[in-house]
Amino acid sequence: MAERDGAAVRVAVIGCGQIADAHLAQVRRAGAEVVAVCDATRHMAEQAAARWRVPAFYEGPDAVDAMLAEARPEVVHVTTPPASHLALATRALAAGAHVYVEKPVTVDAVEAVALEQAAARHGRLACAGHNLxxxxxxxxxxxxxxxxxxxxxxxxxxxxxxxxxxxxxxxxxxxxxxxxxxxxxxxxxxxxxxxxxxxxxxxxxxxxxxxxxxxxxxxxxxxxxxxxxxxxxxxxxxxxxxxxxxxxxxxxxxxxxxxxxxxxxxxxxxxxxxxxxxxxxxxxxxxxxxxxxxxxxxxxxxxxxxxxxxxxxxxxxxxxxFEGMHRLFAAFYRAARTGGPAPVPLADARAVAQVIDAAAAACRRADAAAQEACA
The missing domain is CATH 3.30.360.10 (Dihydrodipicolinate Reductase; domain 2)
Known part of the structure; x- marks a missing residue:
């Protein structure tokens, strides 16, 4: 159980799309307390809060900062599209929360390095969502x-x-x-x-x-x-x-x-x-x-x-x-409470991103060569 002295880990989720339901279910299974959900769209945040009986939801352009200040989560799950992961995770880290970032953790390896640096700078853990x-x-x-x-x-x-x-x-x-x-x-x-x-x-x-x-x-x-x-x-x-x-x-x-x-x-x-x-x-x-x-x-x-x-x-x-997700959440919450390392470090996400970057670049070169040959 993700508890210390009887108090469950306080978790918030940013992004209330399809994968958020899996997160909300497995956060509960891991023994943590979901204190807030947040989404850019009101009906997405409101519906997620209603389905999972979350006490607070936040929506709109200033929702993230308001949620971090008012709900004061210990751990924030970032489940938005990948292009927003770095900015949102960095804001959560700056507010004093540990972050779990859904895969792909960042759009590329440059962003993965930036997220590693932000976690180190703020002295908080960041866990890659490699739940398998x-x-x-x-x-x-x-x-x-x-x-x-x-x-x-x-x-x-x-x-x-x-x-x-x-x-x-x-x-x-x-x-x-x-x-x-x-x-x-x-x-x-x-x-x-x-x-x-x-x-x-x-x-x-x-x-x-x-x-x-x-x-x-x-x-x-x-x-x-x-x-x-x-x-x-x-x-x-x-x-x-x-x-x-x-x-x-x-x-x-x-x-x-x-x-x-x-x-x-x-x-x-x-x-x-x-x-x-x-x-x-x-x-x-x-x-x-x-x-x-x-x-x-x-x-x-x-x-x-x-x-x-x-x-x-x-x-x-x-x-x-989602048994792997449940086990990873539980391990991450223990690390957040005890000061241990993240169970899936951002270095792993960086390595994955570097491979995807290289593969995508190779495919772009091949596509360009094929188009040139057909021209």
């Missing part, structure tokens, strides 16, 4: 890696599918002025933080080099504006000091899912975030055709064990969709 690092299945994976069960990590493959026909996809394809279209890497920019935050820790210290990045537009042009401009597929190849990784973001793969495979010198691991399953690939040492049967048996046994795990989670009501 705290998902139970990823924590199981990290435990295996840290224990050396995979041997030395050699390579990781991350795949993220996205359904443009889904609620958010339909929204951004209906609005040419949607904020997604102003991000340097478009739709992929808003989602790549998830797979990148999972693979970067596997590659060794520092920011890996972007060895190759390829963006493709495979859907037919329909609008003649920004809605036709973003890449619906982006592939990135990374080279770290210890390992390599490939990351694929695609609006075409089905089922749309987030999956990760890690290959080591001893074993491999397949992880599905959607199923919350982890399957260790042991292989087989039996000769000839017996190996194929034994390998299939081992795979089936591992899959069966995961089915039993998920069934038990379902029976015990443990299959919360």
């Amino acid at each position: 690092l705290f998902d139970p299945v990823i924590q199981r994976l990290r435990a295996l890696v840290e224990a050396g069960a995979l041997g030395e990590v050699v390579h990781a493959d991350a795949v993220m599918g996205y359904d443009l026909a889904g609620p958010f996809g339909a929204l951004l394809t209906a609005e040419p002025g949607h904020w997604i279209h102003r991000l340097p890497a478009g739709l992929a920019h808003n989602n790549l933080s998830h797979p990148l935050s999972l693979v970067l820790p596997l590659l060794g210290p520092g920011t890996p080099a972007v060895a190759h990045a390829l963006g493709r537009r495979l859907r037919p042009e329909r609008f003649g504006d920004a809605r036709d401009a973003f890449h619906d597929e982006l592939r990135i190849l990374l080279e770290g000091p210890r390992a390599t990784a490939s990351v694929l973001f695609s609006c075409r793969i089905r089922p749309a899912q987030l999956a990760l495979t890690v290959y080591g010198t001893r074993r491999a691991v397949h992880v599905s975030l959607d199923a919350r399953t982890l399957r260790v690939v042991e292989g087989s040492h039996l000769p000839g055709p017996f190996q194929k049967v034994d390998w299939a048996r081992r795979d089936a046994s591992a899959a069966g064990a995961e089915l039993l795990r998920r069934s038990a989670d379902l029976a015990l009501a443990r299959l919360h969709y």
Whole structure:
């Protein structure tokens, strides 16, 4: 519980869009108290306050400063579009609050550095919203890696599918002025933080080099504006000091899912975030055709064990969709109260931003070259 001497951590949320509901639910699960919500639009702030029984809401151009002064939150969650993250988080830090910033934490690496500097200047914590690092299945994976069960990590493959026909996809394809279209890497920019935050820790210290990045537009042009401009597929190849990784973001793969495979010198691991399953690939040492049967048996046994795990989670009501977010919030609130480090430091967000910056720049160069060739 996020409490000290019986008093819950006081939390405020800036930005009352879609992801804010998840934050408000998981803040409560983490044992904190939501003291205020804030949005530029009155009906968004008022509705969020009503749905979640928040005692105060603020709206309008001066809402943030008024909320910080009157509600006096210890922690502020920034859940607005990314272009406003740096300014809003900096204002909260200056007011004495710790900040949790939704992904993508900033628009680019320059802003990530500025946010790091602001947190240091004001002596407050800033936590990157890479909540999948705290998902139970990823924590199981990290435990295996840290224990050396995979041997030395050699390579990781991350795949993220996205359904443009889904609620958010339909929204951004209906609005040419949607904020997604102003991000340097478009739709992929808003989602790549998830797979990148999972693979970067596997590659060794520092920011890996972007060895190759390829963006493709495979859907037919329909609008003649920004809605036709973003890449619906982006592939990135990374080279770290210890390992390599490939990351694929695609609006075409089905089922749309987030999956990760890690290959080591001893074993491999397949992880599905959607199923919350982890399957260790042991292989087989039996000769000839017996190996194929034994390998299939081992795979089936591992899959069966995961089915039993998920069934038990379902029976015990443990299959919360945003479980990683809940665990990260709880860890951040403990750090804010005890003076510990942020559970996901801004250095991690900076590394993710540097990779996205490099990939977006490579895609722009390729697009310019293709246009020049067609001219």
